[in-house]
Amino acid sequence: MRSEFDEKWLSQLRKGFLELCVLVLLEQRKSSYGFELSQLLEQANLGITEGTLYPLLNRMHKNGWLDSSWETPTEKGHPRRIYKLSKTGRKQLPAMLEAYLNHHSSLLTLKEMS
Amino acid sequence: MRSEFDEKWLSQLRKGFLELCVLVLLEQRKSSYGFELSQLLEQANLGITEGTLYPLLNRMHKNGWLDSSWETPTEKGHPRRIYKLSKTGRKQLPAMLEAYLNHHSSLLTLKEMS
DNA sequence: CATATTACCTTGTATAACATAGTAATATGC
C-alpha cells in the first residue's frame, strides 16, 4: 500500500539515519546481532529489511565503527555474528548525534520563521 | 577542515531532508527563488551549495511539488526563477513532515531503551 | 574596465536503501 507522498523520498530520508539508529542501539545494549537489531528496530517503528540491515552492518564494520565476532552456538541454534561499538564508533557517536540534532533544530527553526 | 566523524555520512543524512527543508520554507514564504533560499538555509545553519540546491529545485519542480515561473526584472537585476508550493506539494508536505517526525521520535525512543 | 555580486545551470562521482534471491541450520506439525 502506497502512502500519499512518494515512498522513494522516505528511503532517501533514511540514508545515514539508519546507521545512527544502529549506533545508538549498540550503545544501549553493549552487543547485539543482525536479527535481533532487526527486531528491535521493528519495535521502534523503524522497519528495515535484511537487504538494508546486513549490508549496513558490514559497511559499519568495514568503516571501523563496529567490532564483530562470530558466536558459535554451544548446543543449538544458528551461528550469530555479534556486533559491538568499536572504540572509534563510541568516540564518533556523540558528534554524529549532535550533527543530527542540529539539523533537526534547524528544520524546526525554518518552520517557525515568519 | 574535517570534523571528527566522516563528512560523507553527513551528506547521506541530508538526503531527502533538504527537500523537506525547502518545502517548509516555501510554505512559510509563499514564494522564493534559488539564491534567496540558499541564503535562508545558510542562516538556519543548513549550508547548501548551488550544485545541490539548483538540481534539487529542478527535481522538485519536475516531480510536481513546486510551481515555477521566471521573473524578468522590470528595470534592473538578473532574472529569477520563482518557486511556489504546487497544490500537490502543499498536500504532501504534512505527510512528509509526519513521517520525518515519526522517525525522529523513534530515534529518541532507541536512545531511551534500556 | 576589472572585480565583485547576483543568479542560475550542467556534468560526473560516490554512496546508501531497497528489491530480490540465495544458503543453511534448527524447530514444529502432521
Next chain:
DNA sequence: GCATATTACTATGTTATACAAGGTAATATG
C-alpha cells in the same frame, strides 16, 4: 520421516541524491 516455518546471514543489481567542480551572464562598484 518429511514438509514448512523460523532463525540467521550473504550477495547482486537498481535507483536516487548530495556534492564537487566548472560554466554562463547580467548588474554594480571602485
